[in-house]
Amino acid sequence: MEHYSEKVMDHFSNPRNVGTIENPDGVGHVGNPMCGDVMELQIKVKDNIITDAKFRTFGCGAAIATSSMATELVIGKSIDDAQKITNKVVAEALDGLPPVKMHCSNLAEEALEAAIKDFRSKNTA
Amino acid sequence: MKTIYLDHAATTATDLQVIDAMLPYFHENYGNPSSIYSISRITRNAIENARTIVANSIGADPKEIVFTSGGSESDNFAIKGIAQALKDKGNHIITSQIEHHAVLYTCKYLEKNGYDVTYLPVDNDGIVKIGELEKAIRPNTILITIMHANNEIGTIQPIRQIGEIARKHGVKFHTDAVQTFGHIQVNVDELNVDFLSVSGHKFYGPKGIGALYIRKGSKLTPLIHGGDQERRRRASTENVPGIVGFGKAVELALDIMENEAKRQTTLRNEFIKKILVTIPDTILNGHPADRLPNNINISFEGIEGESILLNLDMYGIAASTGSACSSSSLEPSHVLLSIGLTHEFAHGSVRFSLGKHTSQDELNQVAEILPDIIKKLRAMSPLYNK
Numbered sequence: 001m002e003h004y005s006e007k008v009m010d011h012f013s014n015p016r017n018v019g020t021i022e023n024p025d026g027v028g029h030v031g032n033p034m035c036g037d038v039m040e041l042q043i044k045v046k047d048n049i050i051t052d053a054k055f056r057t058f059g060c061g062a063a064i065a066t067s068s069m070a071t072e073l074v075i076g077k078s079i080d081d082a083q084k085i086t087n088k089v090v091a092e093a094l095d096g097l098p099p100v101k102m103h104c105s106n107l108a109e110e111a112l113e114a115a116i117k118d119f120r121s122k123n124t125a
Numbered sequence: 126m127k128t129i130y131l132d133h134a135a136t137t138a139t140d141l142q143v144i145d146a147m148l149p150y151f152h153e154n155y156g157n158p159s160s161i162y163s164i165s166r167i168t169r170n171a172i173e174n175a176r177t178i179v180a181n182s183i184g185a186d187p188k189e190i191v192f193t194s195g196g197s198e199s200d201n202f203a204i205k206g207i208a209q210a211l212k213d214k215g216n217h218i219i220t221s222q223i224e225h226h227a228v229l230y231t232c233k234y235l236e237k238n239g240y241d242v243t244y245l246p247v248d249n250d251g252i253v254k255i256g257e258l259e260k261a262i263r264p265n266t267i268l269i270t271i272m273h274a275n276n277e278i279g280t281i282q283p284i285r286q287i288g289e290i291a292r293k294h295g296v297k298f299h300t301d302a303v304q305t306f307g308h309i310q311v312n313v314d315e316l317n318v319d320f321l322s323v324s325g326h327k328f329y330g331p332k333g334i335g336a337l338y339i340r341k342g343s344k345l346t347p348l349i350h351g352g353d354q355e356r357r358r359r360a361s362t363e364n365v366p367g368i369v370g371f372g373k374a375v376e377l378a379l380d381i382m383e384n385e386a387k388r389q390t391t392l393r394n395e396f397i398k399k400i401l402v403t404i405p406d407t408i409l410n411g412h413p414a415d416r417l418p419n420n421i422n423i424s425f426e427g428i429e430g431e432s433i434l435l436n437l438d439m440y441g442i443a444a445s446t447g448s449a450c451s452s453s454s455l456e457p458s459h460v461l462l463s464i465g466l467t468h469e470f471a472h473g474s475v476r477f478s479l480g481k482h483t484s485q486d487e488l489n490q491v492a493e494i495l496p497d498i499i500k501k502l503r504a505m506s507p508l509y510n511k
Contacts, residue, residue, distance in 0.1 A: 033469045036457065039507070064432055
């Protein structure tokens with residue numbers, strides 16, 4: 001198998017922002033244990049800015065590293081800017097992923113989308 | 126950091142004595158074994174000597190041994206060869222759901238080419254359901270192919286019994302013995318087999334060499350056409366150094382087999398017990414007793430195999446997994462699903478396979494490191510909330 005970049009290994013072995021947030025403003029829970037990866041992303045939002053993000057992931061090295069990177073990328077961004085973060089952006093921030101692992105980065109994008117959707121649904125009323 | 130290599134079922138380091146035996150057959154003794162002159166007699170004799178060693182080790186006649194490029198070729202040769210040779214007699218093949226891909230995908234290929242294949246289920250320990258075998262045999266069944274021991278979970282099949290059933294119904298029987306040959310006793314008459322695949326690099330021989338045992342009088346269409354090598358069973362100039370190394374590896378394996386099987390079984394059982402006791406929500410995959418002496422396969426609930434392997438690798442520990450994330454498909458191992466594991470457990474499997482150099486000390490180190498790795502990953506997992 002093609003090996004992981006140093007950045008992937010760094011985020012895998014020292015994942016940033018692992019855990020859960022008390023009273024999160026948005027939660028995204030995506031993936032399926034059948035496919036071997038599940039990600040839960042929680043965000044805290046203040047004045048439309050994501051002030052904190054935490055994740056928990058069941059998955060391979062790429063899934064954990066992309067989860068970690070995604071949290072780093074969204075913290076400090078506005079909801080609108082965070083929404084523009086695609087799986088490609090996350091993968092590139094990790095100096096790329098082996099081709100067979102690209103699907104793992106979808107997980108982070110989907111979790112982010114779900115968390116933002118959850119946040120918006122709670123804040124449009 | 127010293128590597129703790131626990132992936133011997135994947136491959137082994139070629140023994141230095143094997144390499145020494147091979148070396149003269151690259152440069153000094155290079156003659157084409159098919160030629161008539163004296164320097165070719167040396168290589169011819171070396172091949173026949175290796176053939177005799179391999180034949181004797183499984184209770185066969187040297188004429189019944191064909192050297193191949195390895196286990197996958199032997200499996201392909203046996204299955205496609207019989208399918209082709211007996212196509213006028215029938216088109217039905219029986220195999221199991223937990224075969225190595227070299228057998229499974231060969232059967233799938235034949236299915237696309239007009240053959241009919243029955244994939245027998247296994248029980249939760251990975252033993253083929255013998256009762257279903259007899260029911261599956263039809264008048265047009267031409268081959269039963271069931272592996273001797275499973276490469277992932279180590280379960281050893283009741284090959285002798287399966288062979289008896291095959292013989293009773295006049296059906297040819299092939300077994301993939303890649304994981305057992307060189308590790309436990311393999312005898313073609315005791316096992317009632319007509320064809321048996323073996324590979325060199327699983328027991329300290331070189332890669333790229335294997336053999337197929339073909340019982341005398343069996344019809345088999347060649348896979349590789351060309352010259353008259355291997356009694357016209359397999360064309361191609363013989364891999365002389367590989368064959369010599371293969372013979373040497375068999376010799377060395379036989380010398381230590383009994384003691385090693387005992388030693389590894391003890392190490393295996395102690396390690397399994399220790400892990401199951403110290404790490405909660407953990408199960409052993411495969412049969413607890415009828416398993417390869419060197420095979421340990423454990424599933425850890427709520428976490429994924431590749432992430433366990435990467436963590437082990439940071440400590441220099443090499444093992445393997447049945448998780449989907451180790452392959453390009455999203456499906457976890459067909460073997461683990463066939464023994465009834467849920468996807469959560471199937472994705473969290475790790476195989477440790479021991480070898481002749483594996484020490485008690487190495488396993489102690491792994492047993493010490495593993496609980497922390499599992500704990501760390503479970504703390505990160507949304508599927509583990511205990």
